[in-house]
Amino acid sequence: MAIASLKLSDLDGSNGFVIEGIDERDYSGDSVSNAGDINGDGFDDIIIGAPGGDPNGNSGAGESYVVFGNDSGFEASLDLSDLNGSNGFVIKGIDIFDSSGRSVSSAGDINGDGFDDIIIGAPSADPNGNDRAGESYVVFGSDSGFEASLDLSDLNGSNGFVIKGIDIFDSSGNSVSSAGDINGDGFDDIIIGAIVIDPNGIFFAGESYVVFGSNSGFEASLDLSDLNGNNGFVININTDKEDGSDDIVSSAGDINGDGFDDIIIGVFTANSNGSYFAGESYVVFGSNSGFEASLDLSDLNGSNGFVIEGIDERDYSGYSVSNAGDINGDGFDDIIIGAVRADLNGIYDAGESYVVFGSNDGFAASLDLSDLDGSNGFVINGIDNFDSSGFSVSSAGDINGDGFDDIIIGAPGGGPNGIYSAGESYVVFGNDNGFEASLDLSTLDGSNGFVIEGIDVDDRSGRSVSSAGDINGDGFDDIIIGAPGADSNGNDRAGESYVVFGFDPALLPNLANADVFSTDEETPFTTGNVLENDIDPDSLTLLSIDDRPTQGTVINNGDGTFDYDPNGAFESLGAREIGVDRFLYRVVDDSGNIDDVLVTLTIVGVNDAPTLEQDIFDRDILTNQSIAFDISNSFNDIDGDPLKYSAEGLPDGLNLDSNTGVVSGVAETQGVFQVTVTADDNNGSIASDAFEVNVTNTPARIQLSNLNGSNGFVINGIDRLDVSGGSVSSAGDINGDGFDDIIIGATGGDPNGSRDAGESYVVFGGNNGFEASLDLSDLNGSNGFVINGIDGFDSSGFSVNSAGDINGDGFDDIIIGADRADPNGNFRAGESYVVFGNDNGFEASLDLSDLVWQQRFRD
Structure with a gap:
């Protein structure tokens, strides 16, 4: 039996349960994690962050909730307000807008007392009066029991301690994680990310901090400025101006097989190989040889760690990073990296995730993600526009009990069954049979993984994902998924989290057999009754179809047959070439058992006339x-x-x-x-x-x-009332290829749904000739690009012109007028935008709103 998809709405206590947030805009589930066994009862626990919580009347101080595991069973739902100390407890933030719970994680056993500890980040806290320097809090585990609530202000060194950020706006604690035992002293360590600081005077370069575990005790507070190599060390993300560590930190397991745990740091705003915001991730190897008080990531050389380079502009690789367990069963821990804004074959922001395999053969100083080929790792491709797959990534433990670690990938922008941003999460099963260089999430069919579908519009399930350990004590690892946008019990964005129990597919009944059909690329047909080849078809009811993997179209006729149409998807097949399509259908038997069944369609190519x-x-x-x-x-x-x-x-x-x-x-x-x-x-x-x-x-x-291309050409606008050509001008040579370019204004353009925000189009010159006509919709970055206005009725592109070389870099620049823009709230004061030329290439589109250092993408 195979389960290709699971609806979070179907969790009933036997297969998992929902954890309901409490108050409006608590955003519970914004962060989720396994908490280890914090209360020492032998069952794994979980922790859920609610950074919008208002404990003790302190708006936005944030709260975190620990839910204890047990083998007595769970109801279909658990309300966080029902935690009472016996089933879990709440951890309350201190001051208004601290946002405690923005990040949460297990801390391993940092104090060596035999009980797992947890760490909570509060990136907006103001330690020592430093505005938003950030704080992180370690809460020690214990078998002495917990009260129903714990105030973070009560941590005193015996029950936990606070870790204080250094400078204003550092936002330390925006990401926190266990670091394993990086220094090999037998005690678990932790790592803390800080968003915006300036190590070594490099503005916005960023830092992360490793704090070593110890059984010598901790004071009630630790200043990150006091790390000296003996108690921890700072990692300077000063590889490139404007990189910014942006708080993406995680344990990497032992990726190089030397017996010491390693860490990974994601820097999604790094300009990898000249590609703007392609992103980079850095693996730092553990060692028992000691660490200096600081480590510069620019010094990684393959022996002490390595850099993993993103591919394309604005991919944001490193937006999420995690240990992946040992997904390929070779005995070495692997890692997974999310590239949330990667565009797959023109599918914008579908997102990609990359698995890099561990090895004891050594690593070069750098690894380009484009070089993953199946032997050293593989890419996992998102499905639809704006799915944002890879927004969160994590090991899933071994959820299906086959002996191989699995992974989970969150896609909070996914729209299952047409439900906008309900979110989706994808579990990919590990195996030792090998992986291809790429895996499409659309091909998960229950045998290689499955999709978990969110419930309501804007729930954004999958914004956070994590292994949950074995919370119900059944021997199978479980997972937890956060949906901070969910309106729990009608409370706007109170948030929900979902625990999905692991299971052994071999223990589930095999209700129906797979089906195989064939047709040619041009011929629709109706299948036979797919239930006729099953052992007991009379006991089966066909519930639904899953056409996510389908390239053609499929219709359920309701009588066990389906209408299938290749629908032009295989027209590129030559005569007698073979293609394959597939879809799934779900059946239920008289006992309520469910099975997802794969239908494979062989498509034979025919000759198509020119x-x-x-x-x-x-x-x-x-x-x-x-x-x-x-x-x-x-x-x-x-x-x-x-x-x-x-x-x-x-x-x-x-x-x-x-x-x-x-x-x-x-x-x-x-x-x-x-x-x-x-x-x-x-x-x-x-x-x-x-x-x-x-x-x-x-x-x-x-x-x-x-005009026919030899004597000139026409440039066609795109949409009704765009008014392209309302302004035109030479643009100089903006891309530095030796040919003059042109710019065209379209004040009526509606970029990103903003009515009359306006658009401008740059068309590159060249000596390869022009067709008789050029559609502005065909600009793709290689032949030109579109420049999108910002707000409705700005009318950007009202005037356009070359600006000469205004910044003296040797490349011509352009200027664009938006005469109806409202800067600083001043009605129609107007704005003008200068776009610098360069020879690094342009994306197919540029948003004028991006003419700043960077735009944060955390929402």
């Missing part, structure tokens, strides 16, 4: 003038067959290259010639078009309707 994509334009040419023009771009063969071209009626002196489709030569005779061109795919199919060649001995007047 097509005429656009008319060949008429040509006006002069006698004795050498010319060349390409007609091949008017034809297309979706199968990819090479086309052969022939022509009838060409003027004397002109010839058509049958392979390239280029007409060239010198026309010798005046007149009007009707030319017919034929494209042949050599499989018995052709396409043809006719055009006119007018040969004269005097230059013809240029009609705008006659």
